[in-house]
Amino acid sequence: MALLCVHAATAQQVAHPSPAPPEPFVLTAPPAQTPTAKVPDAALAGNGDIGLTFGGSPGQFKLYFGKNDFWRAYPVYPGGGIALPGGLDVTIGELDGADYKVTQSPTEAVIRGSFSKPGISVATEAWVAAMHNTVVLRLTSTKSCTAQLRLWAPDGNTGVVKQGTSGNVSWVTRSFENTPLLEWPSHVALAMNAPQGAIRLEPGKPVTVTVTLYTNHDRPDWKEAAVNEAAGMNESGLQAIYAAHAKWWKDFWDRSSISISDPMLEKYYFTSQYLFASSSRPGKFAPGIWGPFITKDSTAWGGDYHLNYNYQAPYWAAFSSNYTDLTDNYDQPLLDYMDRGRVHARTLLNMRGIYYPVGIGPKGLCTTRWPLTPDEMEKRYATRENTIDSGYKFLGQKINAVFGAANMLMRFYSTYDETYARRVYPFLLACADFWEDYLKLENGRYVIENDHYGEVMPNLRNKGQWRHMLGDYNSTLSLGLVKMLFKGMLEVSAVLQTDAARREKWRHIVTHLAPFPTQEIDGRVRLKSVERSPAEWHSRAMGLARVSIHGLILPGEVCGPVTDPAFNAILLSDVRHWKDRMQQPGEWGNTLGNGIETCFPGAVRVGYDADDILQQLKDRIRASSLPNGWITQSGGGTETLAAVPLTVNEMLLQSYEGRVRVFPNWNRKRNASFHQLRAYGAFVVSSVLSGGTVRQVDIVSEKGRNLEMENPWNGNPVKVIRNGKKAETVSGHVFTLKTKAGEKLRLVKG
Incomplete structure (x- = not known):
């Protein structure tokens, strides 16, 4: 070969089916959108x-x-x-x-x-x-x-x-x-x-x-x-x-796999995993909005780390897919910005802790300054005022640092890795410092003022007139993520045996945050985006939507059918009405702009009909995707790589409410299996559904934590096999098993 170099165990055991190799995408015409400022x-x-x-x-x-x-x-x-x-x-x-x-x-x-x-x-x-x-x-x-x-x-x-x-x-x-x-x-x-x-x-x-x-x-x-x-x-x-x-x-x-008897979704599932693994690796810089697939300078949004969901979302499926090491690069940019974040909090808000702008980069870089001259500011944003918030784009949002903490908590719950927890704890603690100062206790409840549900900023559309929209009060995004933070602080500090004296305050915040706002319209109770706001668009009857999902369900993880069934019923009702706003296939959840990786798994978690979710997901893919298998949306790139894997994983295995549930939102008439998906509590789980019955559940306990599990066999007795030997039998709708680190359990119907 000529070479040139350019360097730059039981009788009931059921084998887990081996999925077919991921199907390739075949491109039959030269690319028409390469080079590009977005996804090629x-x-x-x-x-x-x-x-x-x-x-x-x-x-x-x-x-x-x-x-x-x-x-x-x-x-x-x-x-x-x-x-x-x-x-x-x-x-x-x-x-x-x-x-x-x-x-x-x-x-x-x-x-x-x-x-x-x-x-x-x-x-x-x-x-x-x-x-x-x-x-x-x-x-x-x-x-x-x-x-x-x-x-x-x-x-x-x-x-x-x-x-x-x-x-x-x-x-x-x-x-x-x-x-x-x-x-x-x-x-x-x-x-x-x-x-x-x-x-x-x-x-x-x-x-x-x-x-x-x-x-x-x-x-x-x-x-x-x-x-x-x-x-x-x-x-x-x-x-x-x-x-x-x-x-x-x-x-x-070999690390994990699924089989759901749907060739189209399996193809996009594995291709999305491939593209994410091609974009992120431990020991390297984290991928920005477009990953490493850069074909020109000055890509959209600078290809930066956008902290009000774009940076976090690409990693969400990696935890349950058992690719935790591919998330190793996520934390460093957030840790590197802490010194500047402390300065922002102190000088702009007179608060302790950290306060982050909407966009950062590696090595403590802020990517989101307003234009440096009034002329350029006027050209791009219809105002000459380029000193808003000392020249930094916070866009009315205080929650960016806590949004960044979400992935840290997801990884911690997935692994209970104390070494990792110690590494990120200073960041989590700085977030807690900020929100202890920022929250206001009014009439026995903690409220959040002037942290905005959406970005509030001057632009050409509003002709530079934006301040009249400031004033959101108790945004569902803010309430959910702050509750997520302090729940996490209680758990992480307990595992690390630190800051015990502060836990009473944190517990009081968790239990006394203002309730998530709702309203009744035409006899139906639905979610409000904010309790009140001067911005007119909040008065529209939106119900559960992408941004509120971020606070409540994903990555906020403070709501669900286990946590609060009555409130979950309100959210589920909102999802059932998403079709009301559709004008064509692919618009379900309003995800053509942003949010396919949020709304679809969010709908799974609240318990919406599984078959309809799969059909809507396929319609959405057909509506906007590229010949290389990348599902596109107008507002970002790499975050869509989590959409199909996370939706499918959440249908087959859920654990975010502290309870492991297999096939929690799946049509039991459809055969499916999964191998080595990861559950909260540091459990690695495999299971097979065939002929309408869960055949078995295999679990590896990495850290020896107690396993709370929803009975896969509708309350019938469950036989437990530990490390290949028959052990106890348990029953009931929910049961708890003690485990040891490294122990292998098999559950079969008794």
Whole structure:
């Protein structure tokens, strides 16, 4: 193989069915939305740090390389945010006008292409090495032809581009440094162990091009590392890289699985898992709104960490899917911003604790300053006042830091990992400090003033007139997330055996927060978004919606059929009326704009009809998704990757109310199974539903906590097998089992 390198136990035991390999997406036309400021429509691959977008046409392949840690650390977008390192163009003139077929295979994490016309056919394979900073492209032609290679980095946006050679290695670098307001430098290097220019493809003789990227955030010798690896790449090394890649992805797919006898949803379930795993990896920078699939500078919202749900949501399915390690990178940006968050709280609100703007980046970066000049402010926001909140975009919301705490609590409940809890406890405690100060005790209840349900800001639509909309009182978003926080503080502090003296206050807050507001209209009680507000739009009868779901159900997790059946009935009634606002298939829950990852699992948790949820989910996917399997919405990108996995997982297993429930919202006439999904309490659970009956439930107790479980057999006796030996029999609608760390339990009908 020619090689060129561009571096940048019982009788009743039932086997858990092995699901079919994830089906690939096949693209039959060149991508029409690549490059883009949002999600590209091309085939995608990644290793959680480097993203490969396979764009272009048969005559000119355009490989775009994104990287989660390559940022222009400027505090305003457009201009600031994640940036494009560069790409590789491969031009084969003989393929102009050829047929286009590109297959994105999640099983192997490989993109395969087939480009044919009379007299010539070229096959390609492209992948991002799971364990190395290497992108691989393999070309095989049926006819002698020339392929032109051009390694490039984009000019502009204050980036400094250099290129050169070192021995037989050609390299390109791009750097952001030494410009006003830039908070830290970023450098990236790509290197090729052949001159820029032509290579020859001979019939049946594959040529492999590999691409590796290093930044200064990877290592201090970022350029030297790229050049040295380019010079040293050989065929045996590439084979070792592929072996490590194949093993990583095999292990990934073995971690958990589901089978629901619905090929379409299974295809999107596993593709969404693939795209998330391609976007996020421990030890690397966290993915922003578009993950590492960057095809231009100045992406929408700077591709930043948007804290009023966009940053948090992509991770939500990872906990129940047993991919907890893929969430390791989530906390660091929030921890890094704490010093600035304390300054915001003290200087802007005279509060203890932390107060975060709507958007941040890595390494303590704020991405969401108002434009720096009145002229630019007027152009973009219809007002010359660019000093609102000292120039930072809080948009009327105080809840962003607590919103960030939600994922920390979800991970803690999923693992009860004390080492992890100690790492994030200072952040949680700083949130508690802030809200102890901010809450007001009025008439025996804690109330929340001027924390807004939605973003309140000047813009072109309101012609810069916005202050009259300020004044939300007891927003359901705020009430729910604050209750979530203090419930979490009680649990985490108890496990860590710290701050016992503060728990009485925290308990008092949990039990005395203002009730969630409701109203009766036309004889039906429904949820109100806020108790009161000067903003006219709150007076409309909305009922349960995406933002209130965030506070109450996901990620707030303070409501549900176990927690408060009567209030849950109100929420369920609201979901039943979502169809009232639909004008066409795919609009259920008003999720075309935002919220598919929120409204669908939220509907599952309140107990809405399972079959209708699945049908509405499929209609929503058909209404707005790309040929590569990415479900799209107008307001964001990576958060939709949680939508299908989380919806399905919550149908098969729930535990967020402290009680494990298998198939809690599933049509028992439909066979289904799941293997190694994760439940709160640090339990890993598997089960099979067949012929209308739960055949068995297998549970691994990682931390030896008590297991409260809803009886899968409608109150009938349940036999418990512990580590392969028959143990006790339990019964009742709900039962509790004591467990030991590492113990394996099997439950079967008695």
